[in-house]
Amino acid sequence: MKKAMLFFMTLFFSISANAATLNLTTAGSSGATQEVSLNNNDVVLGHGTVDEPNTNWSSFFDLSTDQNTPVKIVWSFNPEANLSSATVSLFEMGGAVIDQFNLISDYSFTATLMTGINYGLNIFSASSDELKYDVSVSAVPIPAALFLFAPALFGLLGLRLRAKSKA
Numbered sequence: 001m002k003k004a005m006l007f008f009m010t011l012f013f014s015i016s017a018n019a020a021t022l023n024l025t026t027a028g029s030s031g032a033t034q035e036v037s038l039n040n041n042d043v044v045l046g047h048g049t050v051d052e053p054n055t056n057w058s059s060f061f062d063l064s065t066d067q068n069t070p071v072k073i074v075w076s077f078n079p080e081a082n083l084s085s086a087t088v089s090l091f092e093m094g095g096a097v098i099d100q101f102n103l104i105s106d107y108s109f110t111a112t113l114m115t116g117i118n119y120g121l122n123i124f125s126a127s128s129d130e131l132k133y134d135v136s137v138s139a140v141p142i143p144a145a146l147f148l149f150a151p152a153l154f155g156l157l158g159l160r161l162r163a164k165s166k167a
Helices: 002-014 144-166
Strands: 022-030 033-038 043-050 055-065 069-078 083-092 097-103 107-113 119-128 131-139
Touching: 022 033, 022 043, 022 131, 033 055, 043 055, 055 107, 055 131, 069 083, 069 119, 083 107, 097 107, 119 131
Parallel strands: none
Antiparallel strands: 022 055, 033 043, 043 131, 055 119, 069 107, 069 131, 083 097, 083 119
């Protein structure tokens, strides 16, 4: 019994809760400026501006991760009312489109990124007056409840085995 509990405790402490490291880089734009303001972290931020009224524009970012992870991607526009329409897509470089959405205001969605695959994060066919746009990609962390649940489960298992051995 002690060996089994020691094994489970060792297993429990070997689980890592580190969030993935994301990498966002600019890959080009048309009719807009673009920059990456925060990179190589579990949250990456990009932004840009459109300075011409009634302009069609696009902006393209490269995205990658060092481990498989779910992410939340948020597009926001300021002023939001100046965005007439746009299409946002997330796709594997040289591969299939993972998600694609038509939008007219701020938008967020979740996706799962895999290690070793480069992704494209694109806003295209966008029409708007002057505005500032931001894109935020953040890794979704492992809930702390997972690490609280495991010891409780092992404790209940131990109580059950103890009660069984007394009977």
